[in-house]
Amino acid sequence: MSKKVRLMQGNEACVEGAIAAGMMFYSGYPITPSTEIAEISAERLPRIGGKFIQMEDEIAGIAAAIGASLTGVKTMTATSGPGFSLKQENIGYAAIAEIPIVIVDVQRGGPSTGQPTSPAQGDMMQAKWGTHGDHPVIALCPSSVKETFDLTIKSFNLAEKYRMPVLLMMDEVVGHMREKIEIPDSSEIEIINRKKPTCSAEEYLPFKPEANLVPLMADFGTGYRYHVTGLVHDETGFPSNSTQVADDLIRRLMDKVEVNKADIISWEEENTEDADILIFAYGCVARAAKTAIKMLREKGIKVGLFRPITVWPFPEERLIELSKQVKVIIAPEMNLGQMVLEVERLCNKHTKIERLNKVNGEIIYPEEIIAKIQEVL
Amino acid sequence: MPSQLVEQYFRADNLPQIWCPGCGHGIITRAIAAAIEQLDLDPNKVCVVSGIGCSSRAPGYLDFNTLHTTHGRALAFATGIKLANPDLKVIVIMGDGDSTAIGGNHFIHACRRNIDITTIIFNNNIYGMTGGQYSPTTPKFDKGTTAPYGNIDKAFDVCDLAGAAGATYVGRATSYHANMVTTLVKNGIMNEGFSLIEAISGCPTYYGRKNKKGGPVDMMKWQKDFAVNVTAAARMTPEQLEGKFLIGEFKNKPEPEYTKEYQRIIDSLKGSDV
Amino acid sequence: MKMKSISSNEVNHGKLIINTEWCKGCGICTAFCPTKAIELIGEKVTVADIDKCTQCGLCELRCPDYAIYVGGKKNEQKG
Numbered sequence: 001m002s003k004k005v006r007l008m009q010g011n012e013a014c015v016e017g018a019i020a021a022g023m024m025f026y027s028g029y030p031i032t033p034s035t036e037i038a039e040i041s042a043e044r045l046p047r048i049g050g051k052f053i054q055m056e057d058e059i060a061g062i063a064a065a066i067g068a069s070l071t072g073v074k075t076m077t078a079t080s081g082p083g084f085s086l087k088q089e090n091i092g093y094a095a096i097a098e099i100p101i102v103i104v105d106v107q108r109g110g111p112s113t114g115q116p117t118s119p120a121q122g123d124m125m126q127a128k129w130g131t132h133g134d135h136p137v138i139a140l141c142p143s144s145v146k147e148t149f150d151l152t153i154k155s156f157n158l159a160e161k162y163r164m165p166v167l168l169m170m171d172e173v174v175g176h177m178r179e180k181i182e183i184p185d186s187s188e189i190e191i192i193n194r195k196k197p198t199c200s201a202e203e204y205l206p207f208k209p210e211a212n213l214v215p216l217m218a219d220f221g222t223g224y225r226y227h228v229t230g231l232v233h234d235e236t237g238f239p240s241n242s243t244q245v246a247d248d249l250i251r252r253l254m255d256k257v258e259v260n261k262a263d264i265i266s267w268e269e270e271n272t273e274d275a276d277i278l279i280f281a282y283g284c285v286a287r288a289a290k291t292a293i294k295m296l297r298e299k300g301i302k303v304g305l306f307r308p309i310t311v312w313p314f315p316e317e318r319l320i321e322l323s324k325q326v327k328v329i330i331a332p333e334m335n336l337g338q339m340v341l342e343v344e345r346l347c348n349k350h351t352k353i354e355r356l357n358k359v360n361g362e363i364i365y366p367e368e369i370i371a372k373i374q375e376v377l
Numbered sequence: 378m379p380s381q382l383v384e385q386y387f388r389a390d391n392l393p394q395i396w397c398p399g400c401g402h403g404i405i406t407r408a409i410a411a412a413i414e415q416l417d418l419d420p421n422k423v424c425v426v427s428g429i430g431c432s433s434r435a436p437g438y439l440d441f442n443t444l445h446t447t448h449g450r451a452l453a454f455a456t457g458i459k460l461a462n463p464d465l466k467v468i469v470i471m472g473d474g475d476s477t478a479i480g481g482n483h484f485i486h487a488c489r490r491n492i493d494i495t496t497i498i499f500n501n502n503i504y505g506m507t508g509g510q511y512s513p514t515t516p517k518f519d520k521g522t523t524a525p526y527g528n529i530d531k532a533f534d535v536c537d538l539a540g541a542a543g544a545t546y547v548g549r550a551t552s553y554h555a556n557m558v559t560t561l562v563k564n565g566i567m568n569e570g571f572s573l574i575e576a577i578s579g580c581p582t583y584y585g586r587k588n589k590k591g592g593p594v595d596m597m598k599w600q601k602d603f604a605v606n607v608t609a610a611a612r613m614t615p616e617q618l619e620g621k622f623l624i625g626e627f628k629n630k631p632e633p634e635y636t637k638e639y640q641r642i643i644d645s646l647k648g649s650d651v
Numbered sequence: 652m653k654m655k656s657i658s659s660n661e662v663n664h665g666k667l668i669i670n671t672e673w674c675k676g677c678g679i680c681t682a683f684c685p686t687k688a689i690e691l692i693g694e695k696v697t698v699a700d701i702d703k704c705t706q707c708g709l710c711e712l713r714c715p716d717y718a719i720y721v722g723g724k725k726n727e728q729k730g
Contacts, residue, residue: 073462
């Protein structure tokens with residue numbers, strides 16, 4: 001089969017990636033700048049026998065998707081800042097009840113209603129700390145239309161593999177930008193499905209972890225009648241007041257990500273081999289950084305890029321290594337300093353860190369990054 | 378060995394349940410299990426979903442596919458389950474605060490969609506789990522820990538609300554009228570669409586004590602003495618009905634069901650994917 | 652996941668079976684027993700006069716704790 005080449009928007013690529021990953025259910029609530037994800041899902045899903053439902057609010061949008069996931073289908077919901085705030089409680093529910101789901105946040109300026117159609121990266125820390133209590137987080141951050149397609153698939157794969165909510169942290173630029181992308185043949189796409197029990201219903205312990213710390217997940221309706229709760233529960237799934245059970249559960253949930261970091265974490269480097277200046281950037285800002293690097297390299301300035309693709313868990317080790325090599329790390333972000341907190345925490349012993357922040361609803365331009373570099377040199 | 382009904386449909390290892398002595402919730406939960414027994418539903422295909430509160434502990438005792446969700450959101454989770462797999466019989470158990478305060482939006486919209494979910498609201502007129510605060514169904518002038526001088530809010534009539542919002546089957550019974558709960562839940566499950574059964578439950582610990590309603594027996598007696606079947610009420614004068622409340626079947630008007638309507642769209646699009 | 656090890660402090664009175672461990676002594680069953688065949692003693696339900704029991708099942712119907720139920724064919728075949 002020949003490859004399909006298409007010009008599409010980031011939000012559209014998200015839906016195409018989701019469908020390629022096996023999404024058969026979408027529930028959500030309209031919100032700019034993510035709405036196209038809902039619109040295209042509404043159009044595409046029934047054509048492939050899938051289901052779309054526009055719920056009464058953002059909370060219901062994620063709740064229905066979690067419910068649907070329990071029947072064995074792959075589910076997604078998408079939103080933007082205000083909706084991301086509203087969904088937080090149920091993100092925690094999916095984390096403790098270990099229910100796979102993909103949540104897309106096409107970030108816009110906040111707080112509150114903020115700047116509805118302007119790009120921002122203001123929800124990066126909310127992705128990590130938004131819901132209450134200790135909980136595992138996987139958050140991916142695309143910076144192009146093609147990567148949105150790829151990372152949506154990866155989000156589904158990680159959600160299924162680790163039985164947890166996975167966050168796709170887009171931004172308005174990536175969501176609305178149009179690029180030509182090549183859609184790979186389905187045979188070339190790696191698809192991971194949740195592991196299901198094969199034991200008898202009597203033997204099934206729904207929250208007993210396998211070696212990778214992830215329990216096997218039975219679909220509702222297939223004869224494994226079990227209980228799912230947001231309360232702390234033991235391996236049977238029923239609530240427990242045992243301090244030991246609580247400790248074991250929360251640590252295991254966290255360890256699902258911690259122990260499997262090497263499998264989850266990814267990043268991109270560009271021109272880092274000889275770099276003595278490192279730009280730390282993600283999402284649409286990384287695109288401006290790449291242009292800046294090209295312009296600076298032409299002048300002989302050795303600048304490289306470190307771009308986390310999984311922002312959570314954070315690619316700590318490699319960034320620490322690079323920080324020992326460079327004189328300075330420049331961290332442009334479309335917020336007043338969020339991911340830079342991680343960079344500072346990890347690297348300030350080894351190098352100087354310079355922030356570059358913008359929250360006026362405009363993108364960060366290559367020239368601004370260049371100016372910042374020239375200022376600190 | 379407990380009774381045959383409990384043995385077959387309950388997770389007897391989780392009993393005795395956590396509810397207070399004389400709480401009506403256990404009676405209503407049993408009445409729901411009896412409806413499932415009488416309809417001879419396949420337990421593997423039954424899903425019971427709840428939110429948060431006293432009532433929401435019921436699914437943990439029932440041997441089906443059970444989901445204890447977040448406060449007020451049971452119907453939203455249940456909507457996802459039902460739409461994703463319409464073969465499942467989805468039953469939702471909610472409390473009065475759970476369904477009409479924090480979950481009020483989900484409630485009216487589930488009614489409006491007429492999705493095939495049978496919802497039983499365990500209405501004990503109070504937030505029990507948190508210690509007796511007034512709820513949207515606490516009668517006016519009654520007391521709660523957050524209404525120490527009497528509640529000035531007007532109470533919701535859950536059945537009127539459901540019917541007006543579009544539920545196609547609506548009825549009310551009480552924990553005293555447990556057999557009627559079973560009958561209404563059976564009819565609700567058989568109704569292809571959204572069904573709402575309000576089950577009046579006594580909370581002797583908080584609502585009863587705060588409002589001097591007596592103990593469990595007194596609260597059951599009140600249900601017995603003040604409930605009037607809707608068919609009997611039709612022959613009664615307003616004076617005779619003063620202070621009484623209606624029970625029975627209030628609405629049974631089938632309309633096209635949501636997941637069937639969605640399937641119709643899927644069928645019409647077959648082979649059209651590009 | 653079906654668990655079978657049901658702990659039980661059941662007393663089989665023939666017409667009625669009572670689980671004293673589950674009984675919370677709310678008194679609903681005794682209050683609404685039409686023949687007064689059962690009574691509360693020490694906050695637990697017990698049989699007052701089994702001969703009076705007509706096995707109407709109202710105690711079983713309204714026991715919030717599933718602690719009392721009618722014995723006989725239906726329930727004994729499981730035991």
